[in-house]
Amino acid sequence: MAKDKADLLQGTLDMLILKSLSLGELHGYGIIQRIRQLSDEMLNVEQGSLYPALYRIEQKGWVSARWDIHETGREAKFYKLTRTGRKQLETQEASWDRLVLAIAKVRQATL
Amino acid sequence: MAKDKADLLQGTLDMLILKSLSLGELHGYGIIQRIRQLSDEMLNVEQGSLYPALYRIEQKGWVSARWDIHETGREAKFYKLTRTGRKQLETQEASWDRLVLAIAKVRQATL
């Protein structure tokens, strides 16, 4: 039963959320689905992780939220990247790249 | 003054410690130096992070420790990878690779 879902590392969730919103407005539940889909089912964000994260991110001004009704007729809270959020996404992606590079260096090492 | 040191993400420290020990026995302070050196100064592990981590890792049986005197004549606590620790390193490296891949997929996405 697919216990191959990777747990996220602390600090990666924000980036994933911002990235998925950079592709267009989305509601919370949709963010989870989009991340799962884009990662080929490798990443599974729990609701209990997502909603608090969205709250934090909104407080920081990286996303803005509004309630709306989507095509299926149901209400949902739609999140949208702000300009600041887009900047933040770039910053976080750069940090991520640096970290991946640095760790790769350590792992290459054979002394 | 090099505020370009990246903060580690939770979960990466163990792997870095195990990796640096996979190159040979080392004492705590030396682990910090080795990680810094191998990463081209990009990664800086704080003592307050390292020693508790070493303790945890030792409890799990991934490393064994012994006090000894090294070439400079000073006492230090030397850590060595156990067989289990080597296994663990492989596991963590595989998880790391999976995560990096998954995140790369999400980031490639343009919808």
Next chain:
DNA sequence: GTATGATGCCTACCGATTCTAGGCATCAAC
């Protein structure tokens, strides 16, 4: 019709881990 699962939102609490900020000792260099 009603039970179930998916969709949609939320909160409270737990657990793990890293960092900050201290303490302490030795030794070399200035």
Next chain:
DNA sequence: GTTGATGCCTAGAATCGGTAGGCATCATAC
């Protein structure tokens, strides 16, 4: 003799993701 590097450690704060719950709506299956 003071400073900085080397060497070990701890206590406490902060962060953040997960678990486990609650609640409502809707479509589908029985």
